[in-house]
Amino acid sequence: MKHILKDVYLKDVADFLLEGIVLTDENGVILSLNHIVSDFFPKLSDSDLIGKRIQDFVPSKDLSQFYLLKQETRNISLSIGMFQLLANFRFIDDSTAFLNFRNITKIQRLSQEIVEAQNQNRLFQSILDKVDEGVCYIDNNQKIVFYNTKMGELDSKEPSGVIGKRYASIFEGATHQVSPLLNSLVSDKQIVQNEAFFSKTGKRYIVNKKSEPLFLGSQKTGALSTVKDFSTIASMADTLFQNKRTKAISSTEVAISRENLPPIIQVSKSMKKVIDTTELLTKSTANLLICGEKGVGKSLLARFTIERLNILDANFIELNCADIPSLLLEENLFGISKSPGLLEQMKNGIIVLDHIDQLDIAIQEKLLRVIQSKTFFSSKDNSEISVNTRFIALLSQKPNIALKQGNLLEDLFYALSTITLTVPSLRDRKEDIPLLINYFLQNKNNSTRGLNTAISEDALKALTSYSYSGNVRQLGYIIEGAMTLAKDDGIITLDHLPSYMVDFSHSDNESVALFNEQDSSHSLTNQVENFEKQLILNVLKKTNYHITKTADNLGISRQSLNYKIRKYDIEFTREDR
Secondary structure, three states, X not given: OHHHHHHHHXXXXXXXXXXXXXXXXXXXXXXXXXXXXXXXXXXXXXXXXXOOEHHHOOOOHHHHHHHHHOOOEEEEEEEEOOEEEEEEEEEEEOOEEEEEEXXXXXXXXXXXXHHHHHHHHHHHHHHHHHOOEEEEEEEOOOEXXXXXXXXXXXXXXXXXXXXXXXHHHHOOOOOOOOOHHHHHHHHOOOEEEEEXXXXXXXXXXXXXXEEEEEEEOOEEEEEEEEEEEOHHHHHHHHHHHHHHHXXXXXXXXXXXXXXXXXXXXXXXXXXXXXXXXXHHHHHOOOOEEEEOOOOOOHHHHHHHHHHHHOOOOOXXXXXXXXXXXXXXXXXXXXXXXXXXXXXXXXXXXXXXXXXXXXXXXXXHHHHHHHHHHOEEEOOOOOOEEXXXXXXXXXXXXXXXXXXXXXXXXXXXXXXXXXXXXXXXOHXXXXXXXXXXXXXXXXXXXXXXXXXXXXXXXXXXXXXXXXXXXXXXXXXXXXXXXXXXHOXXXXXXXXXXXXXXXXXXXXXXXXXXXXXXXXXXXXXXXHHHHHHHHHHHHHHHHHOOOOHHXXXXXXXXXXXXXXXXXXXXXXXXXXXXX
């Protein structure tokens, strides 16, 4: 009966099981096994196993103890090669043992991966808890999956009491109509907001909120809200502004500015016209728009204009719209409930707005209403305040581009540009360059003991012929750098100038010389061809008649260059073409 049971069990049942089955005698000699167990020993056949002791193939103290004590043993962890197994041992009768092996290799690997993923998740949470930016992530069911410490600070909530709960149950009244995060989840759109508020602890925050849906491939997984806290920066900037307000109201700033105001150096007609126009402003109370490229001196011209007004009580302050957060800039202009803004404190003064095209459109609209009505409503008590503030706006973009791109409100442009001054670029007033160089040299020499740096004729020629994308500001930096390099020599030469500028000067002078060599009696076509031939010859000589290098330098293909060489009958002295 036992023999029949064993044969039926193993042959008809065991090979259909997903677990390993082995029958042994009372000493552990293998009587039979199924294919699962065979797979544990890929280098051995069944005949290599049957008739041998199982203990010789499966090293385990628990297995040896089982045959010694003949007691049922369960959930024994052991290894066979690369396989991790969970085994159960029991005797069917006095002479036959039944061994069951479950392959848990994949389960253990998955468990290890889960542990690693959990560790990575904890590390990720720890990292995000250290960043000074609020982060909240909800899944498609609006359940809060992640909520870091900073977000808890902003919302006055404990992250541990929030994670795992529905967003609406934590934030009362939150719907997709009023909550940007839920709105992003429903609409699949990014929503950006600026906000100022007081927390439950009474701390004031100025933040930028961004809510957006998250996708893995094309599958939406939820929505993410990130909140940047500008409160510390705003507090520091506000302190600086408070100091500037005090200076502006007491007229101290104007006095200091006049004393240290650099001169506007010019002999060019274009710049002289601009300076002469500022004289007309003394007879007007109109707003002023100063246009010009970056580095031409718009801010200096604004201060020069204010000085020419020669009104001692014409207090002024300059605000850089590109450097100050919009909310802070708005509060400093219009005030908050606790303190008045600049418009109220300087209602008879001058406010200079640099980078006016980077001022938030909503603030531009409020500013326009002030200019048009000469009034605004106080944030303190909502009373109407009359102002006679004069504005000087600075614009680096061309007005038509700023208007076309929507960076500048059209009506505000009209209101500010009652009088418009356009400062010419330095390349359009080259006759001013030697004077500016001399000013920068003298200024640095006077401020540095023992320094008496001069400039060579070649360096002066290179500086004068260069086209400055950064205008006067760039020229000043170049002179400062050249004086540093020439400190021991006492004179600035070409070697002390930036290489990009010297290369430009050489190529520019070469081209001018080639044009000057042309006979004006020739037709335009002939002159162009002569110039092209001479240019090709010059570059060929520089590259030792290397065709590929010459073509690259000229910005044309080898085929085009070879055609022009044949066309102009240019002879070679180099074999390798």
